Amino acid sequence: MQELGRLEDLPEDYRAALTAQNLVPLWPSLRAVLPPFKPAIKTQPTCWPYQDLRPLLLQAGELTPMEKAERRVLVLANPGHGLEKMQASSTMYLGMQLLLPGEWAPAHRHTPNAVRMIVEGEGAYTTVDGEKCLMSRGDLILTPTGLWHEHGHDGEQPVVWLDVLDLPIVYFMEASYVTEGKAQTVNSDAAGMAYQRGGVVPAPVFARTPMAFPMLRYPWVDVRAALETLARTQPEIEAVQVAYINPETGGDAQKILGFSALMLRPGETLNLPARSTAMVFHQIEGSASITADASRFTLAEADTCCIPGYTPITLANQSATQPAFVFIADDAPLQKKLGLYEVRDARNV
Secondary structure: OOOOOOHHHOOHHHHHHHHHOOOOOOHHHHHHHOOOOOOOOOOOOEEEOHHHHHHHHHHHHHHOOHHHHOOOEEEOOOOOOOHHHOOOOOOOEEEEEEEOOOOEEEEEEEOOOEEEEEEEOOOEEEEEOOEEEEOOOOOEEEEOOOOOEEEEEOOOOOEEEEEEEOHHHHHHOOOOOEEEOOOOOOOOOOHHHHHOOOOOOOOOOOOOOOOOOOOOEEOHHHHHHHHHHHHHHOOOOOOEEEEOEOOOOOOEOOOOOEEEEEEEOOOOEEEEOEEOOOEEEEEEEOOEEEEEOOEEEEEOOOOEEEEOOOOOEEEEEOOOOOOEEEEEEEOHHHHHHHOOOOEEOHHHO
16 A cells, blocks of 8 residues: 655644644545554453442442432443543443432433443333333333433342443534433323334324334343244244344334344354444343454353454353343444445455
């Protein structure tokens, strides 16, 4: 590839004249923003073991009362982006959030989209746009852009969940902000209850306005059953995986990030091609190893890791007798909308 000129090759007075006019020569930095063959990737393979994180999160509950925190979260930051950036990848933010018995995290709404993957505990709930969504391990709860949401806890044990937000991309667009609010009135006839059975959706005789986010809670008991049924009825299928979708449109549950659940059959090893999107893996049940280039992580239950894009990934169930279940998040919906999404085989990574 052609060697380009360097900034220091230019006369100092010329560089000073450019700076005075807020001008920058492109050619010295061209390869930094347009590198050959694949992007310059800052995201590093990183794992956050839950057994190490959990004591620190519980200690945060002792050190910081809810009225001083608003949201008591430990951010899972990727060192490749710098811990101060609070990014798991270029587009994804991850955080482990703690709610103690009797606590209430006040209502607010914000421009970034969020989901909650429940990690442990019972008795807590998130109220989203008037719909009270109970929290159980493995449930996925959406809090889409602009919708009021608050968290409460009527149980007896700490409740923890994994937050996944598109905050980095919304912040980069200078579109990130929050609005504080008052406690919501719960609607016992929330619209999402109409989508609790697969294949059945509201279909009134007269025209109606479709809801942007008709389903806010995806119970793990239903998702797990779907995966087990898929594995049992289609034993020849290459990967036992289901996507979280919008039941009205059949599209992704949210507009920027995509979410799915994967079942690794007992003893199964699955080779994933290199995709342009970074991927977050969170272990719901069982144990799986993840190998990406020179990095290898073994995930126990509630462990989370992030793997950069353009990296082939190998997943392996660590049990020969029991399935392993993994939650996956990526930014494939955004990349597809922008025409950037691609899959590469091992020869072209």
